[in-house]
Amino acid sequence: MSKAASQPRRLVGHGMIRVDADGKVRGQTRYLNDIRYRNVWHGVVVRSPVARGRFKALTLDPAFDWSRVVVATAEDIPGENVVHMHDRTMPLLGEVGGELLYRGEPVAVVAAKTLKLATEAAGHIRVEVEELPPLLTLQETVDIFKKTPKRFVSMQDKNIVKGDLAKGFAEADEILEAEYWAGHQEQLYIENQGIVVFPQKDGSILAEGSLQCPYFPVNELNDPLQLPPEKIRVRQTPVGGAFGGKEEYPTMLVGYAALPALKSGRPVKITYERHEDILFTPKRHPVWVRYKTGFKKDGTLTAIECDYILDGGAYLTISDVVMFRGILHCALAYRCDNVVIRGRVARTNSMPSGAFRGFGAPQAIWGIESHMDAIAARLGMTPHALRRKLHARAGDTTPTGQVLSKENGATECLNLALERSQFAQKLRQSSRGKLRKGQSKYYGAGLSFFAHGAAFTGDGEAKFQAKGRVELARLEDGRPGVNIRVSSTEMGQGVHTIFTQIAADAFSLDPARIRYPMADTGLVPDSGPTVASRTTMVVGNIVHRASLDLKAQMEAFASLHFFRGEKARLENSQFHAEGRKPLPFGRVAGKMLDELGEASGFFQFKLPADIRWDQDRFRGDSYPGYSWAAHIAEVEIDPITCELEVTRVTAVIDVGRIINPILAAGQVEGGLTQALGYAVMEKMATGKDGLYDASRLQTYIIPTALDTPAYDIQFVEYPYSFAPPGGKGLGELPMDGLAPAIANAVEAAIGKRLRTIPITPESIFDALHDPSGATP
Amino acid sequence: MSTIQRTWKLNGKKVSVRGPAGRRLLDYLREDLDLIGAKEGCGEGECGACTVLIDNEPVASCIVPIGQLADGTEILTIEGVEKKRAGRLLQRAFLECGAVQCGFCIPGMIISAYALLMRNPRPTPRAIRAALAGNLCRCTGYAKIIQAVTLASSRLPVPTKRK
Ligand code: FES
Ligand code: FES
Numbered sequence: 001m002s003k004a005a006s007q008p009r010r011l012v013g014h015g016m017i018r019v020d021a022d023g024k025v026r027g028q029t030r031y032l033n034d035i036r037y038r039n040v041w042h043g044v045v046v047r048s049p050v051a052r053g054r055f056k057a058l059t060l061d062p063a064f065d066w067s068r069v070v071v072a073t074a075e076d077i078p079g080e081n082v083v084h085m086h087d088r089t090m091p092l093l094g095e096v097g098g099e100l101l102y103r104g105e106p107v108a109v110v111a112a113k114t115l116k117l118a119t120e121a122a123g124h125i126r127v128e129v130e131e132l133p134p135l136l137t138l139q140e141t142v143d144i145f146k147k148t149p150k151r152f153v154s155m156q157d158k159n160i161v162k163g164d165l166a167k168g169f170a171e172a173d174e175i176l177e178a179e180y181w182a183g184h185q186e187q188l189y190i191e192n193q194g195i196v197v198f199p200q201k202d203g204s205i206l207a208e209g210s211l212q213c214p215y216f217p218v219n220e221l222n223d224p225l226q227l228p229p230e231k232i233r234v235r236q237t238p239v240g241g242a243f244g245g246k247e248e249y250p251t252m253l254v255g256y257a258a259l260p261a262l263k264s265g266r267p268v269k270i271t272y273e274r275h276e277d278i279l280f281t282p283k284r285h286p287v288w289v290r291y292k293t294g295f296k297k298d299g300t301l302t303a304i305e306c307d308y309i310l311d312g313g314a315y316l317t318i319s320d321v322v323m324f325r326g327i328l329h330c331a332l333a334y335r336c337d338n339v340v341i342r343g344r345v346a347r348t349n350s351m352p353s354g355a356f357r358g359f360g361a362p363q364a365i366w367g368i369e370s371h372m373d374a375i376a377a378r379l380g381m382t383p384h385a386l387r388r389k390l391h392a393r394a395g396d397t398t399p400t401g402q403v404l405s406k407e408n409g410a411t412e413c414l415n416l417a418l419e420r421s422q423f424a425q426k427l428r429q430s431s432r433g434k435l436r437k438g439q440s441k442y443y444g445a446g447l448s449f450f451a452h453g454a455a456f457t458g459d460g461e462a463k464f465q466a467k468g469r470v471e472l473a474r475l476e477d478g479r480p481g482v483n484i485r486v487s488s489t490e491m492g493q494g495v496h497t498i499f500t501q502i503a504a505d506a507f508s509l510d511p512a513r514i515r516y517p518m519a520d521t522g523l524v525p526d527s528g529p530t531v532a533s534r535t536t537m538v539v540g541n542i543v544h545r546a547s548l549d550l551k552a553q554m555e556a557f558a559s560l561h562f563f564r565g566e567k568a569r570l571e572n573s574q575f576h577a578e579g580r581k582p583l584p585f586g587r588v589a590g591k592m593l594d595e596l597g598e599a600s601g602f603f604q605f606k607l608p609a610d611i612r613w614d615q616d617r618f619r620g621d622s623y624p625g626y627s628w629a630a631h632i633a634e635v636e637i638d639p640i641t642c643e644l645e646v647t648r649v650t651a652v653i654d655v656g657r658i659i660n661p662i663l664a665a666g667q668v669e670g671g672l673t674q675a676l677g678y679a680v681m682e683k684m685a686t687g688k689d690g691l692y693d694a695s696r697l698q699t700y701i702i703p704t705a706l707d708t709p710a711y712d713i714q715f716v717e718y719p720y721s722f723a724p725p726g727g728k729g730l731g732e733l734p735m736d737g738l739a740p741a742i743a744n745a746v747e748a749a750i751g752k753r754l755r756t757i758p759i760t761p762e763s764i765f766d767a768l769h770d771p772s773g774a775t776p
Numbered sequence: 777m778s779t780i781q782r783t784w785k786l787n788g789k790k791v792s793v794r795g796p797a798g799r800r801l802l803d804y805l806r807e808d809l810d811l812i813g814a815k816e817g818c819g820e821g822e823c824g825a826c827t828v829l830i831d832n833e834p835v836a837s838c839i840v841p842i843g844q845l846a847d848g849t850e851i852l853t854i855e856g857v858e859k860k861r862a863g864r865l866l867q868r869a870f871l872e873c874g875a876v877q878c879g880f881c882i883p884g885m886i887i888s889a890y891a892l893l894m895r896n897p898r899p900t901p902r903a904i905r906a907a908l909a910g911n912l913c914r915c916t917g918y919a920k921i922i923q924a925v926t927l928a929s930s931r932l933p934v935p936t937k938r939k
Contacts, residue, residue: 017871024879025867025886027813027854034812188914190817190825190880240815240880241914274818492878492915662874666920670877673917697822697912705908705918 008508008571011501012725015662016511018497020238020490032194032210032237033271040196041070042115043257043270044122046108047280048100051136051349051690053129055100058107061124069112069121070266072259079226083255084219085248087155090315090352092224092255100129101314102349103690104280106252111260111268134349136686138181138286138311141346145309153347155312156320160327160341160618162399168303168338172294176378180291180367181756182739184684184692185284185677187356188702191240193281194271195250197257204231205258206522211250212242212489213529214521220251225258235520239491243674244355246491247531248318249281278695282354283684285310285322287363289330291371294338299381299389301336304399308364312345313352319345322353324457326360328622329736330368331399333410333451334390339399350686355531357674358735361452366757369448369740374753382427383744384418387449402621407728409654409718410628414449417630420712421650423447426634433751433768435639442637446744448737449630453623454720454729455534459613461605461624467525468542470503470550471600472589473515480589481513482550485600486527488539489519493731494663495535499543501659502725506547509585510573525602533729536659537625541723542603550601557599558588608722625720625728628654631672633741634709637749642761642768644680646742650712656728657719664730668713671734676709677702679739683758780842784849787811787856797843802826804842805853813854813883817912824911827884828853834891834910852890854883862893862932869928870921877915885911889925897932899925 023029048055058073060066074081074095081091094100094107107127112118135141145152169175195209204227207217214234222228234254239246253270261268272281287310294303308327312319327343376386391414392398394406418424426445435442455461468486475481484503490496496516504511517523527539551570558568563577574582592599613620632650637643649672658664681701687693694700719726739757747753752767782793786809795804805811805828814837817825821839828837829852830845845851857863866886869875876882885908892899892907899907904925905918913921 015874018874018876021871021876021879024876024882025870026858027811027883029879030812031815031880033816034806036810188912189878190823190912190914191815191878192817239878241878243914273816274820274823494877662920666874666877666916669917669919670915671917674914697818697820702912702914703917704910704912705905705922708918711917711919 010505011511012505012659015660016497016501018494018663019500020496029238031191031240032196035237037196037267037269040267040269041111041113042118043109043111043260043268044118045106045256045270046110046122046125046127048094048103048105048107048129049127050100050129050131051103051134053100053131055094055096055098055107056128056130058096059126059128064121064124069110069118070260070264071108071110072263073108076259076263077224078262080223082223083221083251084223085317086320087316090317102351104351105314106256109256109260111264134690136349136690138288138309138346138348141348142288142309154344155316155347156323156345158324158327158343158618160339160399162401163338165303165305165338165340169294171302173297174378175292175294176375177290177292178371178374179755180289180370182287182363182366184286185356185682186278186684186700187243187245189241189243189245192272192274192277193246193249193253194269195253195257196267196269197254197261198267199261199265204233205261206233207254208235208237209250209253210239210246211236212239212246212491213531214487214489214519215526216248216529217251217254218521221255221258224255233522236489236518239489242491243357244359244531245281247355247529249354274697275695278700279691280351282352284356285312285319285353285360285363289363289367291367293371293375295375295379297379299379299386301334301390303338304331304336306330306341308341309344309346310360310363311348311353313348313350315352316345317352317354319353321457322360325453326364328400328453328457329361329364333392333449335392335396341399348686349690357671358732359532361732362675362678362736362739365448365450365736366739369450369737370743370753370755373744373747382424383447384423387414387447391449398622400622401619404626407625407656407718407720408628409716410451412716413628413630413652413654416714416716417632417650417652420652420714421632423632427748430748432748442639442749444745444747444749445632445634446741446748447630447632448741448744450737451626451628452533452729452733452736454537454625454627455623456532458615458622461538462607462611464528466528466538466542466605467602468527468539468546469525469600469602470543470546471598472593474593475515480586480593481515482507482509484514484516484543485524486539486542487519487521487524488527488535489530491530493667494660497663498536498659499540502540502543503547506544507551508571513573513585533731533733536727537720537723537729538605540659540725540727542605544724545603546601548601549603550599553599553601554588554592557592558583561591562588625656627656627728627730627733629733629737631737631741633738633745635742635745635749637746637764642764644746644759644761644764646676646680646709648710648712649738651734652714652716653733654716654718655730655733657717657726658715659725659727664715665713667730668734669711672711672738673703673708675735675738676707679742679757680759683760782845783847784845784851786851787853788859793842795842798841800838801840801842801845802837805837811853811855815880815883817880824884824888825881827887827911829887829891832891832894834888854886857886857890862928863890865928865931866890866925869924873920873924873927875916875920875924881911881913885913885921893929893932898929901926
């Protein structure tokens with residue numbers, strides 16, 4: 001055997017080319033709207049015309065020919081009219097006699113042979129509503145919260161308490177209080193939402209479409225459709241971007257399409273065009289966060305008191321967990337013994353807010369990272385000196401009492417980012433509202449530092465116990481290979497590629513023999529939703545362990561059937577045994593398939609036994625692991641037009657083991673660009689009419705190739721050793737911390753602190769020209 | 777609506793087109809010819825996912841009525857681009873640089889990049905950014921796309937200057 005062959009080839013850590021990219025660059029990959037379905041009807045959703053009102057009647061225009069269409073209303077719901085997300089309050093369709101709670105709330109679904117006919121028919125349905133006064137915005141609810149807290153309606157409360165807040169404030173030399181606001185943000189995946197539902201002969205349904213979490217509809221629509229989980233089968237089509245936007249919402253689309261499909265016996269497809277997609281699918285939650293902090297002259301933080309209120313919209317859906325993740329990140333990254341954080345989800349008469357990359361954490365980090373700079377300014381310290389002193393490190397205790405493990409790159413991220421960007425020097429060059437010699441624009445540099453908890457919050461993973469399988473199969477060329485069977489969906493983030501790498505290394509097998517078919521609940525065990533930066537960490541570990549399981553079975557089989565009991569090992573796609581000629585993988589795999597019919601490896605994820613979490617008291621180990629990052633943003637602001645350009649971003653990140661450095665960097669660049677939009681471009685609010693005030697691409701502006709800065713991205717690796725290969729969660733982190741770094745840079749540039757994002761030329765102009773305006 | 781009858785050159789082949797003058801080119805390509813590489817992201821000329829080349833210019837096919845295109849119009853879609861050297865170089869570079877994530881914007885991106893390289897085989901990063909500014913990508917942050925176009929350009933033979 002040659003020396004090279006005795007060294008198994010390793011793919012983890014290498015920038016393997018994506019397994020799904022070829023079809024994508026050639027325009028051959030078929031997304032939902034590219035699939036040619038025959039005899040599929042098109043569904044259109046009929047919606048509430050008001051933000052709040054009593055639903056009096058739904059009438060069909062008698063002059064219209066209804067024989068060619070099918071109309072489904074709440075009366076056609078076979079079971080109870082409720083979608084079971086995190087509570088059981090939201091109906092699938094608004095019901096006559098009940099109250100409609102937001103503009104656009106669905107009340108009926110019309111389906112017809114063509115989209116044109118369905119749309120036309122929908123226009124002949126009258127929705128009669130007696131209007132009631134709505135509560136539209138977070139601003140209104142926060143006013144109530146401040147003035148008459150008893151009248152404030154919260155859909156979910158949760159508090160974190162550590163130490164003794166009163167004592168902390170008593171020990172403080174200074175106290176600083178400030179509020180921070182952020183608006184809605186639209187995911188803006190370029191492929192709009194879409195689902196097709198096929199009713200089956202046995203009364204079950206098969207749904208496919210652009211979604212992240214195939215098991216969600218399976219478990220959330222049982223009551224209204226009167227179908228048990230095994231009678232709702234869901235599979236993904238190639239997903240043209242999701243970012244959380246296709247997390248909980250596709251359940252609704254499956255429900256909407258299922259009603260006319262079950263009523264008529266025909267497959268029904270619902271796809272949104274852009275305007276409808278922006279108006280009537282969930283956004284990132286607007287936030288109001290207030291910090292009151294006590295600190296000593298040397299910078300020691302003695303007390304943090306925080307109120308964190310999200311605009312949940314009209315129904316809770318998943319907002320409780322968004323708020324949980326939010327408050328867990330409100331004071332996560334700093335040392336402080338006395339902390340109180342109160343989380344609330346306000347109810348407004350607007351489209352329910354939902355999942356978007358970061359899931360409450362960007363809102364929290366926006367607040368705390370702005371506030372840390374404000375504290376530094378008050379103390380006359382530099383922002384980096386303060387963070388160097390206070391940042392959490394291994395052995396420190398978080399606000400929920402978790403002791404941070406050693407797998408922690410916090411200090412290295414902070415130091416390396418400061419060094420790479422030459423931050424201290426850049427900060428000295430910052431304009432602070434006065435153009436310095438040689439500057440024609442205000443220049444500023446800003447810092448943020450933060451952590452992101454990987455995987456489900458609290459005991460989520462412990463309870464869920466995600467499962468996955470790898471199995472031997474005949475591939476399309478007839479030769480044997482391996483199928484990865486987990487429910488993680490490919491939506492652009494690269495999971496099909498990195499899991500292929502992980503499996504290839506675990507088996508020591510040529511990745512060309514490995515396939516990862518699209519997730520299909522009829523074929524894959526429930527390894528959980530593709531959310532929460534849990535995929536690489538949790539499901540990656542499942543793929544690794546299940547592959548080792550199958551590999552061991554194959555080695556035992558090879559030993560028995562080919563090597564006369566001699567111990568066999570699979571390496572570089574060949575089975576080896578002492579003193580024997582190696583056998584190719586396909587020989588053994590083929591014989592196994594022929595003799596056994598099937599063979600698979602399985603693994604179920606369990607957290608270490610010493611992880612503890614008390615959901616009621618919200619104490620304990622809030623996440624299995626943490627990723628860390630420091631960002632530095634540099635900005636230039638035109639003194640006349642107040643136009644802002646982010647010129648450079650330095651990001652140093654610890655997400656544990658990097659499986660594929662090219663894909664990882666791509667995740668970071670994409671996430672940072674979404675965060676750039678959040679910080680300075682993407683402006684959206686609920687208007688007086690109850691609709692989002694930016695609902696087209698002409699008005700909702702996201703970054704283009706001309707808007708993105710130079711990115712300097714550096715990874716430091718502190719792997720999660722409990723779950724090889726040791727990723728800690730990468731997807732959301734790049735969305736978390738750029739907005740405050742930019743706001744801090746703006747403060748360095750113009751000498752004024754802006755406490756609302758997005759920061760626009762108008763808001764900079766106001767800050768520069770209003771003497772009473774924003775100040776640190 | 778008036779019906780038109782035209783002959784175009786599509787991906788190098790003659791096609792005869794018949795249909796209502798106001799029909800969108802995007803629908804004709806996708807529905808009648810199953811050329812699904814051009815995607816619909818907005819239907820309003822804002823996202824660039826539907827970009828095709830019309831007489832060497834990148835155009836949003838969602839806002840082009842077929843009646844607007846005269847006989848002899850040359851149209852190139854992503855399905856035709858890979859028969860061109862620069863098109864293949866771009867596809868290869870997008871793979872190598874990791875410029876593809878969800879992929880939904882990518883055919884339009886490659887078309888716009890191809891049009892740029894036809895005009896200017898050695899574009900500066902700034903020129904690449906400008907040429908792609910009409911193609912929205914929500915996944916990549918553009919960095920690796922710009923890198924890929926630069927790489928493809930470096931592999932194109934240097935154009936010989938004609939007097
Ligand atoms: S679909 Fe044509 S530009 Fe968006
Ligand atoms: S790769 Fe997803 S939009 Fe560009």
